[in-house]
Structures are given as structure tokens and as C-alpha cells.
Amino acid sequence: MAARLLTGVRRLSTSAPAKHGFAPSMKIFRDVPPLRGYRRHLLRESRSVGLVPTMGALHEGHLSLVRQAAHENTDVFVSIYVNPTQFGVSEDFGSYPKTWDADLKKLEVVDRELASTGGAGRISAVFTPTTTVMYPTLPPTSEVDGKGSFVIITPLGEMLEGASRPVFFRGVATVCMKLFNIVTPERVYFGQKDVQQTVLIRRMVKDFHLDTEVRIGPTKREEDGLALSSRNIYLGTRRRAVATILSQSLLRAEEQFKKGKRSRADILWPANDLALQTAMHQEELPPSQRARFEVDYISLADPDTLEEVDAVDERKGAVLSGAIKMQPLEDPQHGEDRGIGGGETAVRLIDNIILHPTTT
Numbered sequence: 001m002a003a004r005l006l007t008g009v010r011r012l013s014t015s016a017p018a019k020h021g022f023a024p025s026m027k028i029f030r031d032v033p034p035l036r037g038y039r040r041h042l043l044r045e046s047r048s049v050g051l052v053p054t055m056g057a058l059h060e061g062h063l064s065l066v067r068q069a070a071h072e073n074t075d076v077f078v079s080i081y082v083n084p085t086q087f088g089v090s091e092d093f094g095s096y097p098k099t100w101d102a103d104l105k106k107l108e109v110v111d112r113e114l115a116s117t118g119g120a121g122r123i124s125a126v127f128t129p130t131t132t133v134m135y136p137t138l139p140p141t142s143e144v145d146g147k148g149s150f151v152i153i154t155p156l157g158e159m160l161e162g163a164s165r166p167v168f169f170r171g172v173a174t175v176c177m178k179l180f181n182i183v184t185p186e187r188v189y190f191g192q193k194d195v196q197q198t199v200l201i202r203r204m205v206k207d208f209h210l211d212t213e214v215r216i217g218p219t220k221r222e223e224d225g226l227a228l229s230s231r232n233i234y235l236g237t238r239r240r241a242v243a244t245i246l247s248q249s250l251l252r253a254e255e256q257f258k259k260g261k262r263s264r265a266d267i268l269w270p271a272n273d274l275a276l277q278t279a280m281h282q283e284e285l286p287p288s289q290r291a292r293f294e295v296d297y298i299s300l301a302d303p304d305t306l307e308e309v310d311a312v313d314e315r316k317g318a319v320l321s322g323a324i325k326m327q328p329l330e331d332p333q334h335g336e337d338r339g340i341g342g343g344e345t346a347v348r349l350i351d352n353i354i355l356h357p358t359t360t
């Protein structure tokens with residue numbers, strides 16, 4: 001990490017003030033007390049703070065949340081912290097992409113854009129704490145029965161993603177509670193791509209009477225429909241081409257809903273069928289050409305509880321969501337783009353579509 005991060009707070013001083021009066025205004029915080037001091041200052045000035053929590057490796061999905069936050073607040077705080085407690089012991093914490101310098105540059109570009117358009121807020125703080133700051137008492141644990149101070153939201157955190165990643169939502173809720181307590185933002189911003197996370201955060205805010213508004217930004221996608229994700233860089237060309245199966249399957253299901261179908265069977269069968277046919281087709285290809293994947297789930301669920309539903313309630317709508325695991329690349333070919341990590345690890349991808357209520 002860059003040397004300038006080693007103290008509590010630094011003001012960026014990279015670009016010279018430019019036309020439109022842009023001067024970099026982002027302060028970088030590594031510790032809580034200086035950030036709190038700055039937050040108190042903003043409070044006295046009646047400025048509002050929108051927090052965008054991230055794990056870095058920033059892409060357009062994150063940046064769209066930053067822009068949204070800037071339209072709705074005078075000050076945007078972006079946190080960049082790869083939270084160890086949301087990764088299980090055999091998950092990819094160690095290899096999760098860390099691209100600090102590139103992340104900071106992207107934030108500077110967006111901040112410049114915000115300054116030049118006027119009328120919007122600015123990115124005023126980047127919070128990138130150490131793990132000792134975030135977990136001041138006990139070292140963080142990824143064990144299911146590990147000890148520590150945790151926020152646990154059940155049964156929401158146990159289903160769907162939580163079934164495959166048992167400590168995931170305990171870690172997410174815990175770190176978000178810490179971030180919300182540290183920043184005390186007027187609003188917090190999360191992406192629709194991680195739909196279960198949005199439902200869980202809303203629940204946590206409601207149940208713990210947290211004084212913040214949860215705002216959700218739409219899923220940003222590649223042109224072929226693949227949801228942007230920090231983990232896409234691991235795919236490589238061959239797996240990337242097949243990875244669109246998830247969004248395509250969900251779109252098939254959405255089509256049924258749009259045609260007026262409401263039962264689970266009617267909505268989900270085309271999605272399951274497409275995923276199955278595609279998986280079988282990949283199995284039949286030689287190992288040098290195929291990209292195998294497993295479907296973890298394709299779900300049709302209640303938007304508030306994420307319990308599976310037998311039919312869509314037209315007044316509530318539903319959440320269509322899915323997860324697939326792209327298997328490690330087989331028989332890599334000379335010169336083939338295997339993605340970061342050489343295609344050796346499985347890549348878990350998630351996506352969803354909201355089926356909106358059709359009556360009030």
C-alpha cells in the first residue's frame with residue numbers, strides 16, 4: 001500500500017487545479033478518530049454524507065453508486081476494505097483482487113467529473129482501515145463457530161448465498177454495522193447485483209433502528225448481459241463466454257413473468273432448462289474447449305424474506321436470483337487467456353432480476 005496511507009489522514013495532492021475549478025478534495029483515512037473529527041465538522045456545516053461500502057477492485061458498478069450518492073448528498077465517503085470475516089476458510093480472501101492505486105485513480109476521475117458537472121456532491125473521504133482498526137479486540141475469524149462480536153441476521157443470512165457461504169452474511173452485517181457506526185452516514189449505497197445483501201442490510205437497519213437510509217443502485221452489466229463483478233477478472237476468455245448463461249437464464253424466467261405467468265413452475269422451468277442444456281453441451285465438448293459450471297441455485301423468492309414462493313404475489317412482486325460456479329479451466333491451451341490466476345480456481349457468480357409488483 002502506498003506510503004502516504006500510513007498516517008491517519010492525508011489529502012490527495014496529485015492533480016493540479018484544472019478548468020471548472022477542480023481541486024482534489026478527497027481525504028484518505030486509515031483510522032477512526034480523524035474520520036470522526038471530519039464527520040463532526042461536516043455535521044456542523046449541515047452537509048450530508050452518503051457512504052458507499054466496497055471491497056475495492058472498483059468497476060463501473062461501484063462508480064455508479066458513487067455518482068448516485070453524489071447526487072443525493074453533499075459528501076460521498078467510499079470505504080475500501082476487504083473484510084476477512086465474510087470469507088469462509090476455504091474461500092478466496094487471500095486472492096481477492098487488491099488494486100489500490102487504480103481504485104484511487106478511478107475515484108479521482110469520477111470526482112473530477114462531479115466537480116465539472118456542478119450541482120452534485122463530491123467524494124470527500126476514502127476510508128481504508130487496517131484490520132486492527134476494524135477488529136480492535138479479537139482477531140477476525142472465518143470459522144463458523146469462531147469467537148468475536150458479530151451481527152447475525154437469521155434466517156435471512158442462512159439461505160441462498162448463505163447456504164453456500166456460511167459465514168458470509170455474518171461478516172457482511174458485522175462489517176457494515178461497524179462502517180455505519182464509524183461514518184454515521186445519512187444514506188448508504190448498495191448495488192442490486194448483490195440482492196440478498198440489500199435485503200439483509202435493510203433488515204439490519206430496520207431491526208437495529210439505525211439512523212440511515214438504504215439506497216440501492218441498479219446492476220451494471222457488460223454488453224452481453226454479464227453483471228460486472230470484481231471476480232470477473234478470474235474468468236479468462238473461455239469461461240467468460242459461458243458465464244453469460246446466468247443472466248440469460250434469468251431473462252428467460254423474466255420473459256415468462258412478463259407474459260403473465262405467475263406460478264413458480266411456469267416461471268422457472270425455461271431458466272432451469274436453458275442452464276441444464278448449456279451445462280450438458282459443455283460436458284460434451286473436449287476438455288480443451290469446454291467451460292464447465294454448476295448451478296448452485298435459481299430462486300424465485302419473496303422480496304422481503306427471500307423465502308421461496310410457489311407463485312408470485314402481484315402486489316409484492318418477487319426476486320429472481322441465481323448463482324453458478326464456473327469450474328477451474330481444463331486443459332488450458334498455449335496462448336489462451338486464462339484470466340488472473342491461470343484459470344485454476346472456481347469462480348462463483350451471482351445475478352438477479354426484480355419482478356416488480358403489477359398491482360397495488
Ligand SMILES: Nc1ncnc2c1ncn2[C@@H]1O[C@H](COP(=O)(O)OP(=O)(O)OP(=O)(O)O)[C@@H](O)[C@H]1O
Pocket residue numbers: 053054055056060061062064065189190191192193194217218219220221227228229230231232
Ligand atoms: N455490477 C454491479 N452493479 C451495481 N453495483 C454493483 C455491481 N457489482 C458490485 N456492486 C456493488 O458494489 C458494492 C461493493 O461490492 P464489491 O466490492 O463486493 O464488488 P463486487 O464486484 O460485487 O465484488 P465480487 O463480485 O467480488 O463480490 C456492493 O454494494 C455491490 O452490490
Ligand SMILES: CC(C)(CO)[C@@H](O)C(=O)[O-]
Pocket residue numbers: 053054055081083086172175176194197
Ligand atoms: C458491503 C461489503 C463492502 C461489505 O464488506 C461487501 O460485502 C461488498 O462489497 O458487497
Ligand code: BAL
Pocket residue numbers: 055086194
Ligand atoms: N459483493 C459481495 C462480496 C463478496 O462476495 O464477498
